Amino acid sequence: MSLQNKHHQPSEWSRRFSGRSYEEEYPPLGAITSLGRKMRIETSTPSSENYFDHEDGTKKLDFSEDSPYFEPFTPFDICFSRKNYFNVEGTGHSSVLRPGMVVLKRYINVRDQIQIVKTCQELGKGPGGFYQPGYKSGAKLRLQMMCLGLNWDPETREYEELRSFDGCEPPAIPGKFLRLVQRAIQDAHALIEKDLIANNVEEILPAMSPDICIVSFYNTRGRLGLHQDRDETNYSFQKGLPVISFSVGDSAEFLYSDERDSENAEKIVLESGDVLIFGSESRLVFHCVSRIIPNSAPVLLLERTCLRPGRLNLTFREY
Ligand SMILES: O=C(O)CCC(=O)C(=O)O
Numbered sequence: 459m460s461l462q463n464k465h466h467q468p469s470e471w472s473r474r475f476s477g478r479s480y481e482e483e484y485p486p487l488g489a490i491t492s493l494g495r496k497m498r499i500e501t502s503t504p505s506s507e508n509y510f511d512h513e514d515g516t517k518k519l520d521f522s523e524d525s526p527y528f529e530p531f532t533p534f535d536i537c538f539s540r541k542n543y544f545n546v547e548g549t550g551h552s553s554v555l556r557p558g559m560v561v562l563k564r565y566i567n568v569r570d571q572i573q574i575v576k577t578c579q580e581l582g583k584g585p586g587g588f589y590q591p592g593y594k595s596g597a598k599l600r601l602q603m604m605c606l607g608l609n610w611d612p613e614t615r616e617y618e619e620l621r622s623f624d625g626c627e628p629p630a631i632p633g634k635f636l637r638l639v640q641r642a643i644q645d646a647h648a649l650i651e652k653d654l655i656a657n658n659v660e661e662i663l664p665a666m667s668p669d670i671c672i673v674s675f676y677n678t679r680g681r682l683g684l685h686q687d688r689d690e691t692n693y694s695f696q697k698g699l700p701v702i703s704f705s706v707g708d709s710a711e712f713l714y715s716d717e718r719d720s721e722n723a724e725k726i727v728l729e730s731g732d733v734l735i736f737g738s739e740s741r742l743v744f745h746c747v748s749r750i751i752p753n754s755a756p757v758l759l760l761e762r763t764c765l766r767p768g769r770l771n772l773t774f775r776e777y
């Protein structure tokens with residue numbers, strides 16, 4: 459009995475499982491030559507029609523791409539793929555979603571995401587930090603919120619210097635966040651210029667200097683109903699100054715629509731590191747967070763920050 463047969467007895471199971479004959483599944487041993495992606499096995503034991511004679515009398519298996527023996531050879535990778543490392547594969551590319559609305563996918567690198575979480579954690583534990591806000595109706599929002607720069611009160615829908623319920627002054631927006639916002643606007647302009655072959659990018663998406671950042675933390679059951687961001691000044695609306703949103707942690711399903719109608723809304727998945735910008739024509743777009751996708755945050759981010767399951771969102775606006 460050959461070594462081949464000693465170790466691999468053909469079985470009904472293996473035939474059924476692979477859909478190939480035993481000889482096809484386990485070609486006889488012989489000299490194995492690696493030819494780039496193709497493997498060729500030389501042997502003197504003919505056993506199927508896929509052998510063909512060579513001038514020197516030996517029989518060779520046909521491992522050309524048309525042959526059933528052909529299998530691309532993939533060497534073992536000692537490192538995780540990015541997919542395993544980050545838990546999920548990216549969804550989509552940076553693009554102009556509609557006039558004035560741009561998504562920059564995986565824009566914030568993991569190092570900066572880690573910094574964002576650590577900074578928000580520190581600020582969030584201090585005066586003016588995270589709390590669960592409510593609406594005028596008494597219903598609570600399904601998230602924890604903190605404001606930087608100015609305070610926005612979901613109950614009165616007003617902006618204020620001090621938080622009315624505890625008198626706390628909102629922490630300042632960190633310079634690092636502001637620099638990231640400016641860079642994102644520039645890169646959104648470059649994308650618009652390229653995608654729409656436009657040179658009036660400032661009209662399509664005006665630049666802005668944020669004076670408020672609303673930081674929200676959604677746990678995996680968190681969500682935010684369909685709404686427009688319309689509590690800023692007329693100046694801000696007339697200029698179409700954009701809202702700029704950073705996503706960090708678990709991914710979120712984000713819906714947006716011209717109508718107050720989530721049934722027919724467009725949907726995108728906002729992943730950790732994504733930046734979404736909506737201004738000018740899209741400034742008053744209806745939008746909501748319909749779902750947080752559990753276990754979708756980058757593993758490295760979780761390892762370095764111990765961020766709770768859920769998602770951190772920062773929206774920057776110019777009041
Ligand atoms: O979490 C998000 O992506 C959206 C947040 C939002 O719409 C808001 O803060 O007004």
Ligand SMILES: [Fe+2]
Binds near residue numbers: 685686687745
């Ligand atoms: Fe909003």
